[in-house]
Amino acid sequence: MSEKIENLNKFNRYMLQSAVRKILPDSRTAKCLRKIHLERKQPLYDAIVKVHKSINHDSAFFSGLEVCGSIWTCPICAAKISEKRREELTRVIEEHKANGGELIMITRTVPHYYQSLKEFLNLFLKAEKTLKESNDYRKLKSKVGLIGTIRVLEITHGENGWHVHSHELWFLERDFPTLYGELTGLSFDEIERRYSVVNKRGLFNIWLESAKKHGFANPSPYAFDVRNGDFAKNYITKWGKESESFKWTADYELTKSHLKNSKSKKGKTPFDLLKDFFLYADKKAALLFKEFAECFKGKHQLQWSKGLKKKFLVREISDEELAKEIEDKADIIGSFSVSTWEDIILKNDIRHKILELALNAKWNDINNFVQNIRKRQCLTQ
Numbered sequence: 379m380s381e382k383i384e385n386l387n388k389f390n391r392y393m394l395q396s397a398v399r400k401i402l403p404d405s406r407t408a409k410c411l412r413k414i415h416l417e418r419k420q421p422l423y424d425a426i427v428k429v430h431k432s433i434n435h436d437s438a439f440f441s442g443l444e445v446c447g448s449i450w451t452c453p454i455c456a457a458k459i460s461e462k463r464r465e466e467l468t469r470v471i472e473e474h475k476a477n478g479g480e481l482i483m484i485t486r487t488v489p490h491y492y493q494s495l496k497e498f499l500n501l502f503l504k505a506e507k508t509l510k511e512s513n514d515y516r517k518l519k520s521k522v523g524l525i526g527t528i529r530v531l532e533i534t535h536g537e538n539g540w541h542v543h544s545h546e547l548w549f550l551e552r553d554f555p556t557l558y559g560e561l562t563g564l565s566f567d568e569i570e571r572r573y574s575v576v577n578k579r580g581l582f583n584i585w586l587e588s589a590k591k592h593g594f595a596n597p598s599p600y601a602f603d604v605r606n607g608d609f610a611k612n613y614i615t616k617w618g619k620e621s622e623s624f625k626w627t628a629d630y631e632l633t634k635s636h637l638k639n640s641k642s643k644k645g646k647t648p649f650d651l652l653k654d655f656f657l658y659a660d661k662k663a664a665l666l667f668k669e670f671a672e673c674f675k676g677k678h679q680l681q682w683s684k685g686l687k688k689k690f691l692v693r694e695i696s697d698e699e700l701a702k703e704i705e706d707k708a709d710i711i712g713s714f715s716v717s718t719w720e721d722i723i724l725k726n727d728i729r730h731k732i733l734e735l736a737l738n739a740k741w742n743d744i745n746n747f748v749q750n751i752r753k754r755q756c757l758t759q
């Protein structure tokens with residue numbers, strides 16, 4: 379794909395975000411990168427919206443606006459936050475490895491029988507709590523030399539409704555696959571570099587018992603999966619990068635009728651649902667996205683176990699603060715008055731167009747583009 383198309387994808391997030399506004403009109407995401415941000419006591423007439431072009435990354439962005447910082451509902455903030463969290467995680471993993479530590483990734487799932495996401499999520503989180511509070515789990519942790527964990531929650535919607543699963547990175551003091559296999563009830567396949575279940579008592583069984591306690595009947599052997607450090611690193615390297623949800627290049631447009639009718643076995647992510655609403659006015663997808671947004675509001679996507687951040691000197695910074703950070707290696711190429719911003723740019727939903735132009739065109743051309751729209755608008759009024 380050409381660079382241009384990739385950039386176009388980036389700015390299409392603005393259109394997706396406009397779709398969120400229709401689904402969640404009262405949310406902070408509905409105002410994100412739209413509403414003018416005023417400093418204390420600053421009058422509105424004094425405010426401007428700046429357009430920046432980054433020196434290194436061939437990207438463009440606005441400043442002087444409110445930012446929502448929602449990892450779950452804002453396509454623009456989510457991309458920015460997860461990219462920064464990924465950089466942070468990669469640094470921590472490398473440091474851990476350099477210290478001789480080992481890493482594994484555990485995936486926990488449950489069968490999905492529940493209609494409501496809220497009910498499903500509550501039971502899933504309770505099952506995880508029961509697991510972590512059990513004596514067997516605590517004993518096992520100290521035996522394997524567990525330094526700490528980072529858990530990522532993932533949510534999809536498929537033929538059987540909502541599905542929640544978690545990936546957890548385990549930071550171990552050192553590499554000991556055989557010992558670990560004995561403890562967990564899993565055997566280690568040297569060739570595949572992967573663990574498989576051998577039905578001994580271990581983490582797998584403790585998870586099954588915890589899940590059953592909260593009503594998840596007969597979780598399958600696939601309910602628990604352990605992968606080695608290479609896999610974990612690979613997962614993190616890809617994590618937060620342009621996800622499938624944001625890929626809708628020319629070929630996506632060409633095949634969209636096919637995609638619309640196909641039922642993905644993996645299920646759709648919330649941003650896939652949003653895209654379905656945006657592209658096909660799929661009302662059911664909009665309702666699902668709304669249910670998801672209400673359920674996940676205020677929840678963390680990444681959960682670090684106590685003390686792990688401190689150990690790796692990771693700064694404590696909220697998603698919102700991360701989303702607000704402005705890239706310093708960027709030039710300001712121009713600015714808009716509040717009235718131009720509100721009456722022309724927002725009214726015509728052309729934020730993405732302005733940023734696209736900012737990459738290649740001169741400020742004069744951008745200004746002409748905006749003024750032409752203003753003239754047309756005046757004529758039709």
Ligand SMILES: [Zn+2]
Pocket residue numbers: 407410411445446447448452453454455456
């Ligand atoms: Zn946002």
